[in-house]
Amino acid sequence: MNQGTVVELQQQVEQQQEQALIIAAQQGDRGAYRQLYERYLGQVFALALRLTGNNSFAEDATQEVFIQLWQSLHRFSGDSKFSTWLHRVTANVTVSYMRRQKNWLQRTFGLESANEADLVATNVSATNELDQYIQRLPERARLVFVLHAVEGYRHEEISQMTSMAVGSSKAQFHRAKKLLREWMSHD
Amino acid sequence: MTKPNFEQNLEQQLQALPQEQQPQRDLWQGIEHALDHRAELSDGEQANANVLPSNITSKSSRPLQSKVWLASAASIVMVAMLAWFGGQQYSHYQMRIESEQFIATLSDNYLSQKDMLLVQFKGKPAFTDNWQDQLQELEDAAKAIHEALQHDPRNPTLLKMLKSIYQQQLQLIERVHVPRLAQI
Numbered sequence: 001m002n003q004g005t006v007v008e009l010q011q012q013v014e015q016q017q018e019q020a021l022i023i024a025a026q027q028g029d030r031g032a033y034r035q036l037y038e039r040y041l042g043q044v045f046a047l048a049l050r051l052t053g054n055n056s057f058a059e060d061a062t063q064e065v066f067i068q069l070w071q072s073l074h075r076f077s078g079d080s081k082f083s084t085w086l087h088r089v090t091a092n093v094t095v096s097y098m099r100r101q102k103n104w105l106q107r108t109f110g111l112e113s114a115n116e117a118d119l120v121a122t123n124v125s126a127t128n129e130l131d132q133y134i135q136r137l138p139e140r141a142r143l144v145f146v147l148h149a150v151e152g153y154r155h156e157e158i159s160q161m162t163s164m165a166v167g168s169s170k171a172q173f174h175r176a177k178k179l180l181r182e183w184m185s186h187d
Numbered sequence: 188m189t190k191p192n193f194e195q196n197l198e199q200q201l202q203a204l205p206q207e208q209q210p211q212r213d214l215w216q217g218i219e220h221a222l223d224h225r226a227e228l229s230d231g232e233q234a235n236a237n238v239l240p241s242n243i244t245s246k247s248s249r250p251l252q253s254k255v256w257l258a259s260a261a262s263i264v265m266v267a268m269l270a271w272f273g274g275q276q277y278s279h280y281q282m283r284i285e286s287e288q289f290i291a292t293l294s295d296n297y298l299s300q301k302d303m304l305l306v307q308f309k310g311k312p313a314f315t316d317n318w319q320d321q322l323q324e325l326e327d328a329a330k331a332i333h334e335a336l337q338h339d340p341r342n343p344t345l346l347k348m349l350k351s352i353y354q355q356q357l358q359l360i361e362r363v364h365v366p367r368l369a370q371i
Contacts, residue, residue: 037218041210042206042209043207045207045208046205046207049208054292056291056295058210059210059214059288060284060288062214063217063218063221066218067225070222101285130197130200130201130204149197150201177197180193184193185193
């Protein structure tokens, strides 16, 4: 048996295990759900961290993703890959979390401090060079860049997720790239 | 960096981005707590939805039918009210967690800025002798606000006060170490 076949077999076994975990979790098995959580925590947190640019917010958003996922797991039909579906859930929940957080900050501290979330966006320790630049981007530019360039969403989809016009999404993407080019040239 | 070079470099870096990153603290405990809380709320709804005796579904007489109808309507209203109340409770719980997270972030930011300033001005002469006493007084005030926030974490006045106290502390450290003329 060659190495390629062994790898394929391993992947098949892993897929079957994952399928079994999803079905068990859909039927209310908390242990199976925890195993899914452990399997996908790193991916969910990485995306939440890129979107929020802040450790505490990302941890909070990750918890919210897994709380909401438990409620909506029955909607996963298996038509797409679970990881693809989970990424979309993560992006939607995190964007909505950020909107809520910002609204609350605006209500509490007024317009002057409405960008508190941006203010604390530097409070992270990214090791990857591009991640460090992404975290320096202004919030809207960061959101669009991560969703479009990293996650592969179209501007029309981003527009639906973030309630920003398609044109604004494109403009924010160009803004992000301009800033990145500037920083990458200087640093 | 030329545009083609940048595009190529960016593409390479995008491909090399790590797919996973681990949080610094255990998140499962909070998730499990929230799931248990939700489960308790739904159990409560379920229990209240099952208050009707089983014989009430009998079709023997009209008065009984109207009782069935009334009881069903009442149970629907009760379930709707409980669902609404449950939702309110859950969202209140979520908001409380978010608020506590925000307070923690605010405090962490303040502490790191304060540490940075203290390191920056270490060994430099201060313009008043009792600045550390003043700092301690503000520290005590912040502590008292923190305690009050534990009971009411979303109180906007308390949050504003805490933020203001933190700002005053940072300003105090700066002002006593930087000559007034240098600040202008």
